[in-house]
Amino acid sequence: MMSLQKPVWVDAICINQGDFVERAAQIKLMGKIYQTASTVKIWLGREKRPVTATSVTSNEAGSLLGALTQYPNSTQSGTDPYSGIQGGLLISQVRRIVPRHHLETYGSTPIVLTFLAQALRNMDVGPSNLASLRPLQDSAHRNLVYGLPPPSAREWEIFRQFLSNPWFRRIWIVQEVVLARKAVVVLGNWHINWDAVGRAITWFESKGYAMPRTMKYILHDLKDLLPVAHVAELWQMHELPNKRVPLLGLLKDFRSRDAGQGVDKIYAALGLALETVSDQEEFPTLLEPDYNKSLQDVYRDLAIFLIIEHGSLFVLSHVDRSPTQSTTWPTWVPDWRLPKASSEIWTGEQSSFCADGNEPLSLSFEQDFNGLLLEGLQVDVVRFYGDKLKSYGFGFETYLQELEFVEGAWNLAKASQTAEHTSHHDAPDHLHTFISTLLARDQGGHLEGVMDDAAQWMSKHLSNQFPHLSPKWFGGKRGDAGRFHEALVRVCTDKRFFITRDGRMGIGPEAMKEGDEVAVLFGAKVPFLVRRLGPRYTLIGECYVAGMMKGEPVERWKKSGGSCRRFNIH
Secondary structure, three states, X not given: OHHHOOOOOOHHHHOOOOOHHHHHHHXXXXXXXXXHOOOEEEEOOOOOOOOOOOOOOHHHHHHHHHXXXXXXXXXXXXOOOOOOOOOOOOHHHHHHHOOHHHHHHHOOHHHHHHHHHXXXXXXXXXOOHHHHHOOOOOHHHHHHHOOOOOOOOOHHHHHHHHHOOHHHHEOOHHHHHHHOOOEEEEEOOEEEXXXXXXXXXXXXXXXXXXXXXXXXXXXXXXXXOEOOHHHHHHHHHXXXXXXXXXXXXXXXXXXXXXXXXXOHHHHHHHOOEHHHOOOOOOXXXXXXXXXXXXXXXXXXXXXXXXXXXXXXXXXXXXXXXXXXXXXXXXXXXXXXXOOOOOOOOOOOOOOOOOOOOOOOOOEEEOOOOOOEEEEEEEEEEEEEEOOOEOOOOOOOOOOHHHHHHHHHHHHHHHHOOOHHHOOOOOOOHHHHHHHHHHOOOOOOOOOHHHHHHHHHHHHHHOOOOOOOOOOOOOOOOOOOHHHHHHHXXXXXXXXXXXXEOOOOEEEEEOOOOOOOEEEEEOOOOOOEEEEEEXXXXXXXXXXXXXXXXXXXXXXXXXXXXXXXXXXXXX
């Protein structure tokens, strides 16, 4: 019998959770543990079964169970693309085998399996041109093409409950699954290969079924929308060749995951971060796990590490001021415990943004390291601002809140177009600048298609506000209204449109106030709003300001021969 025994690692049992020193030491070993394990078991709990079961005949039961264990054949490749799942039948086939209202009698898992199998089959078949014949919001047509139930079918709620399992949101499981050589999902008596789940869920995400990662505003009718972001993220990281991701990207994704302690938002990322790769199984001193260290010190030291390691202020773009935040918390330090509905203006993809004109970072700290001392320029002041955009985050459907946001922003933009401000936004460039600002786009780039998209959306939804705007107003082709709307929602959710004292248009953080200063900080590719409090400043957040994103203020400063400003940010 001894030869049949295998070692099993269970974190909750094998680590003394009450010993802070042991817990910190184990963080460095977790990667090796899960990389070398033969199999990682993902326990999702017991299967949910209906309280009252509908009676079924033995023939129906036999037909269903037989179908769930029959794999469809792949005639093209000769291999079984569904081998990771116990049953690969189409949902439509399930309905032919047993009445739809009987399927749940067997528990929720068979329904989940049919969704996964259908997605895998669709992946094997390849892209469907039929799905693009109608707009993305026509989910009934989309589901019909992909062999899925109509949006109102109750099977979607069952599948949504599976994806809403708390396990998928836990922060420590990311490393376990991403590094695993083989992983198996265990739900009651069902065993499903993780590869099948990951591939299928990624397909759902790519086809427009995904709910936003962070939903700040409740949408009551979810229809066929699914919380797939956390599951798809696991699979995408698992597929990376070296299983490593930049630390800042991990921290951004981990904001919406669940952690028992705030410091675990950081410690759970260390084993997967590019910056912590080492043959010595040691982490940089500033990132060394220490459960006796205060949360504020852990987050502050992380921010210091990222600034020094990369020689830039990229981490400041992740600041999201909260009304409940402690007054002693340094405003330049992101609070990774709080989900952030708004996206960053600087993501690394806009390589053309260069607000600092490539001026080198000048950095120092106060003695307690809570004060960040930077050099830069104070270039403008917030004069007017509108309401923040309260969006559900779905780019395929336009809501009243989004129309009101654009309408209010345009009213501000028109009001700012006075004689003293025409040097910044001369007509007919005023609308062009307005659209570029809403999308936080480089005005010097190729924007013909972007403007056509905007014209299509505005003429469709706000024709009274833009009476002379047609879909071909910019002289281009007929645009894609949905594409503009998706970009608008991504950029502006939980942000405000504002006008500066000099008449410039901008998009910035919710917490802004009249009189906040627009600062270009050396080492930062986007401007920031800061608020003066005596000799110090508080950081409000990053912003986009038309006419500043390519270093124009820095060029004027260099020509003037003036001195820069020193910002003491607390």
